[in-house]
Amino acid sequence: MAPSDYPRAAIVTGADQGIGRATAIALARAGFDVGFTWHDSEAGAANTAAAITALGRRTASSWLDTTDLPSCAPVIEKLAANLGSLGVFVNNVGIGLNSSVVDTSYSDWQRILDTNLNGAFLCLQAAAKLLIAGGSGGRIVVVTSIHAHQPRFGFGAYCASKFGLDGLTKTLAVELSEHGITVNAVAPGEIATHLGPDETRHPHDIPRPGIPLGHAGTADEIAGVINFLASPAASYVTGASWEVDGGMAQMGAQASSHVANNDWRQATRKGTSNGD
Template sequence: MSAEPSPTEPPAAFTPRRIIVTGGDSGIGKATAVALAEHGRQVGITWHTDADGAARTAEEVQHAGAEAHVRHLDLTDPTSGTAVVDELAATMGGVDTLVMCSGTGTAELLLDLSYERWREVVAVDLDGAFCCLQAAARHMVQAGDGGRIVAITSVHEHAPKVGSAPYDAAKGGLGLLVKTAALELAEYGITANTVAPGEIATPMTGQEDESALVGKERAGIPVARPGDAREVAAVVAFLCGPDAGYVNGASWVVDGGMLQMGPMAGAALTSGDWRRP
């Protein structure tokens, strides 16, 4: 009588412990830093213009039981991303999770756009993300314990918007950069994914960090409202956690169904106002 086959051992579960969240001073970055904060974890938080916002994020992270480390980061100099990631990794004793939330955009038609403004947006949204990703990945590979990389892109990773040429190009490029990282880093136990939000109630969309569940009608979105930053952060937290080990090279759209509205929205338009940002 043959012996019973032994059950296959599942892969070792990954748990984020030393986390960097860029753009953690407000909006999705803040919500993500708080969502990932637990006892025994360290969270590095970067900010560009809002030092007070970063301090408030750090307070919430510490209240959740994690240790917070705050650093200034200006990705108009993309290579500063490398330096800040390296510094935070040294402070925390390594880095195993990177969530990139830093970003900027435009509202200018392509014909009116200066090259300088083009370069500023692409430098922050793509070049800076590359430098942060590469630096963090090097630390993860050297440590040999696996890791998680998540980039916040946008629905405009997948579909363009008038007045957003450099933003669209950078977010589309970032999506493919992360897919390439997913291929190259998987052998080291590191996954790389993107989260592509639609309209989220944050300062970047001209709204306050507030609940978007009531009082904001959006006829062009099937769920009829903007998203809340915490709804995006919940998806990020899943991708960084132990249950997402087989998710790699994916783009998770969090947009209330906005991208599904193409034919319906196109048929409903009654003017050419969409041609202007």
């Protein structure tokens, strides 16, 4: 089959804000009808839908909490039915937790694993079945994290979920290859999706000396890579995990000699969000 034969219909999870919203809009701009799930913000979901419609593309949306495991597959199936087909699926939902392993309660561990991995498995499985049944190939892109490759103090549950998601992505790439379906991961570093209302600087103007490029990234920069992996141009890319982190992952060797104090031992990430 030709690399552009798959339907121009996409589903993105967690698209009421941040990376998910930017991805849904990027795919609509690229000519896809886009269905999406949302969790935190009904107003954000409405804004995403309006942006897709303004680009002349059809849209459908549904609320989804991926910790409600039985609801995951039916939501994906319903969105695909509303679009009439499926060619691209982007798994983006994820939440974080700042807690050392010895201080993490089992309920918190389970919540992170259900949201980031178990719910993702059910969504990905449903999407894979739909793409196989469609018989026209397709694209799956999974948003993981730089911490799917590198651990971080206080991120035990998060890292476990993202390492697992990365492994699932690579396995799906092998299993779905015979159907003309590519499966890749995008592993963001620090992405400025939750800046405070008083922060008026562009993320590129906020210094981050520990990142080689010197600043955090934007949701649009992640969406651009996802859009490429969802396109016919990426027809020979599968099983890859693209680090989109401004070079953050390359700093391991420097950290041992250039980190000047023990501040890194403190958990600094505050709050959670359902949508990377």
